[in-house]
Amino acid sequence: MNETFALAAKDLRLLLRDKVGFFFTFGFPLVFAIFFGTIFGSEGETSAIAIAVVDEDGTPASEAFLADLSEGPELDPVIYPSREAAIETVRRGSKTAFVILPEGFGKSVESVWRQTDEGGLVFGIDPSRRAEAGLIEGLLTSIAYRRLQDVFQNPDRMVEQVDESLADLKANQGQLGMTGPLLTHFLGELKTFMTELPGSGGDGGFAFQPIPIRRDDVVLERLFPKNAFEVSFPQGAIWAVLGCAAAFGISLVVERTRGTLIRLRTAPIRRHQILLGKALACFATTLAAQLVLLILAVAIFDVRPNSYLLLGAAIVSSAIAFVGIMMFLSVLGKTEQSAGGIGWAVLMVLAMIGGGMIPSFVMPTWMASVSQASPVFWSIRSMEGAIWRGFSATEMLVPCGILIGVGALFFFLGSRLFRWEEA
Amino acid sequence: MLEIRNLKKSFGSTVAVESLDLTLGEGEVLGLLGPNGAGKTTTVSMITGLVHPDSGSVSIRGEGSPSSPSIRRHIGVAPQTLAIYEELTGRENVEFFGRLQGLRGKSLTERARQTLETVGLLDRAKDRAGKYSGGMKRRLNLAIALIHDPPCLILDEPTAGVDPQSRNVILELIESLRRDGRSVLYTTHYMEEAQRICDRVAILDHGRLLAQGTLGELVDGHGGRDRLTVVRPGGDVEQIETDEPLTALETMREKGPLERFQLDRPNLETVFLNLTGRQLRD
Numbered sequence: 001m002n003e004t005f006a007l008a009a010k011d012l013r014l015l016l017r018d019k020v021g022f023f024f025t026f027g028f029p030l031v032f033a034i035f036f037g038t039i040f041g042s043e044g045e046t047s048a049i050a051i052a053v054v055d056e057d058g059t060p061a062s063e064a065f066l067a068d069l070s071e072g073p074e075l076d077p078v079i080y081p082s083r084e085a086a087i088e089t090v091r092r093g094s095k096t097a098f099v100i101l102p103e104g105f106g107k108s109v110e111s112v113w114r115q116t117d118e119g120g121l122v123f124g125i126d127p128s129r130r131a132e133a134g135l136i137e138g139l140l141t142s143i144a145y146r147r148l149q150d151v152f153q154n155p156d157r158m159v160e161q162v163d164e165s166l167a168d169l170k171a172n173q174g175q176l177g178m179t180g181p182l183l184t185h186f187l188g189e190l191k192t193f194m195t196e197l198p199g200s201g202g203d204g205g206f207a208f209q210p211i212p213i214r215r216d217d218v219v220l221e222r223l224f225p226k227n228a229f230e231v232s233f234p235q236g237a238i239w240a241v242l243g244c245a246a247a248f249g250i251s252l253v254v255e256r257t258r259g260t261l262i263r264l265r266t267a268p269i270r271r272h273q274i275l276l277g278k279a280l281a282c283f284a285t286t287l288a289a290q291l292v293l294l295i296l297a298v299a300i301f302d303v304r305p306n307s308y309l310l311l312g313a314a315i316v317s318s319a320i321a322f323v324g325i326m327m328f329l330s331v332l333g334k335t336e337q338s339a340g341g342i343g344w345a346v347l348m349v350l351a352m353i354g355g356g357m358i359p360s361f362v363m364p365t366w367m368a369s370v371s372q373a374s375p376v377f378w379s380i381r382s383m384e385g386a387i388w389r390g391f392s393a394t395e396m397l398v399p400c401g402i403l404i405g406v407g408a409l410f411f412f413l414g415s416r417l418f419r420w421e422e423a
Numbered sequence: 424m425l426e427i428r429n430l431k432k433s434f435g436s437t438v439a440v441e442s443l444d445l446t447l448g449e450g451e452v453l454g455l456l457g458p459n460g461a462g463k464t465t466t467v468s469m470i471t472g473l474v475h476p477d478s479g480s481v482s483i484r485g486e487g488s489p490s491s492p493s494i495r496r497h498i499g500v501a502p503q504t505l506a507i508y509e510e511l512t513g514r515e516n517v518e519f520f521g522r523l524q525g526l527r528g529k530s531l532t533e534r535a536r537q538t539l540e541t542v543g544l545l546d547r548a549k550d551r552a553g554k555y556s557g558g559m560k561r562r563l564n565l566a567i568a569l570i571h572d573p574p575c576l577i578l579d580e581p582t583a584g585v586d587p588q589s590r591n592v593i594l595e596l597i598e599s600l601r602r603d604g605r606s607v608l609y610t611t612h613y614m615e616e617a618q619r620i621c622d623r624v625a626i627l628d629h630g631r632l633l634a635q636g637t638l639g640e641l642v643d644g645h646g647g648r649d650r651l652t653v654v655r656p657g658g659d660v661e662q663i664e665t666d667e668p669l670t671a672l673e674t675m676r677e678k679g680p681l682e683r684f685q686l687d688r689p690n691l692e693t694v695f696l697n698l699t700g701r702q703l704r705d
Contacts, residue, residue, distance in 0.1 A: 006519060007523075010508070010511070013510075013511065014508065014510050014511070017510040258506070259502055260507070262502045262506055263502065263520065265473055266473065266495060266502075268492040268496040268524060269492055269523055
């Protein structure tokens with residue numbers, strides 16, 4: 001066993017002397033985690049949708065509508081001087097959508113009892129952006145309702161609205177038939193009510209809301225990441241693991257091409273000790289790289305694992321899986337170049353489909369299913385399970401078991417296929 | 424120390440070594456001489472347990488085959504390829520392989536120091552091997568073979584590609600190892616080296632053992648006769664082959680005055696030429 005430790009210590013020393021290899025094992029994953037964690041927003045913020053707005057109405061009502069539009073975090077409206085300019089900027093892709101408030105908009109948006117074709121809001125968006133279209137349309141409707149709500153809450157304005165409606169009814173009496181007298185009677189009674197309402201002459205009206213909605217803050221079991229770093233650091237840890245697997249996979253080929261494998265084989269040690277020494281060094285490095293990354297994540301980037309014990313199980317299982325994969329990769333190439341090329345090609349595919357580049361929970365459904373074929377998926381899943389998915393020990397058995405199984409299988413295959421003799 | 428019986432190895436249809444019988448006695452330097460592709464390295468690979476022979480046997484110290492790790496402890500190997508870690512220092516290289524040989528603690532440290540001193544690298548022990556010259560790397564390659572003080576050394580072309588100074592250091596070292604009673608199997612395609620340090624020489628070509636014996640035995644048996652060349656005044660050159668060069672020279676002088684003469688005695692080059700019809704470096 002001493003010889004195995006000596007072999008592992010030698011490989012660790014070689015890694016420390018290789019500045020590029022050391023960077024890709026420890027530095028790159030950290031840069032990756034910080035970079036993507038920062039980009040995706042450490043506080044969970046999302047960027048507002050940029051829209052072009054044209055106010056052709058220019059009334060207090062349209063200005064109030066624009067003020068409401070700017071108030072929320074969802075939209076980032078920019079005023080444009082003309083309809084043509086707004087449409088052009090959307091066509092070029094500078095803004096996601098345009099909203100036109102045409103002449104008569106103010107009258108239309110605050111009209112309670114009349115339906116008019118004039119002054120309707122115009123909204124345009126690229127048809128491929130259906131998700132944004134739905135969101136923007138919902139927000140515009142919500143703001144329009146808010147304008148109506150303001151009218152209902154102000155008895156004086158309500159009385160004005162009723163008077164205007166009564167005037168309209170009088171003008172169109174013949175067209176309304178039986179409903180005309182009924183509406184005239186109802187609006188008369190409503191005017192009396194609004195005039196005699198306590199607090200009339202100010203904001204003493206009643207709020208109009210189709211359905212009362214109460215918002216309660218409920219403390220839920222965490223099933224979502226607290227911040228973007230809780231997603232990016234497990235991904236960064238995966239890149240550390242992949243870097244180790246690639247580096248050590250190549251190192252076995254390097255031992256052969258540089259002749260040191262001959263020296264090792266003529267030493268009084270057994271073949272399995274040589275492979276175990278390499279595996280031990282890879283395991284230790286993989287473990288260390290993940291630990292360093294996750295310690296930094298906790299200490300600096302506010303990552304708060306639900307269970308440190310389960311996180312430990314996750315990183316050990318990941319290390320086992322990729323030590324096995326490293327052993328298998330080492331038999332795929334004859335030269336350092338081919339081993340490196342094949343190794344990274346395989347690992348990149350595993351990372352791409354496994355969620356190492358983009359999180360699996362934002363993948364399309366079919367892609368998320370395919371990603372389960374990659375050990376990278378299970379590695380990330382186990383880490384996320386321990387950090388923010390709230391996995392129990394029993395739930396962790398699945399990803400950890402799969403990872404250990406993958407490691408054992410590929411270690412066995414790799415050690416069986418390893419070419420000891422050169423023709 | 425080392426006994427090889429009827430050793431055979433083929434790679435596909437190519438016969439690398441064919442029915443090889445060799446013995447290496449204690450304190451003996453046995454040269455394995457042959458051109459590139461003669462089967463020297465394959466023979467060394469079978470002796471060190473790197474390659475399994477198709478048939479035949481290798482026995483080290485009468486204890487068994489080198490496929491067993493405990494038997495391999497009796498041999499020190501310096502492969503033809505520079506088998507060193509260039510990122511490690513000279514001392515780290517030697518100590519690492521010392522650990523694989525079971526050395527630990529102070530004995531490892533002391534043994535590493537002695538070995539580096541023996542090959543003349545003690546003053547550069549803390550430098551990374553990658554910064555060494557070609558000759559220094561060859562010496563480090565040899566030091567690693569010596570770290571566990573083995574009774575038998577297998578040196579595969581240990582002077583390949585080195586400068587004359589380092590070559591001389593290496594050859595002097597092998598001569599001192601012989602004086603210390605170590606057995607050395609030395610492969611080379613340099614005739615001068617074999618003549619200088621080997622007690623016995625085995626000549627290989629195309630995987631076959633053509634001849635083996637002491638230098639004198641080989642020259643006597645396969646070298647042919649001495650060649651005497653005389654130059655007479657005016658530039659006429661005469662050349663004869665003879666077993667009695669002094670008598671022949673006297674006869675030539677009696678025929679007329681000589682300006683100068685040259686005697687070429689047979690050597691391993693001549694032996695190889697006579698055995699194969701080719702120069703050793705063809």
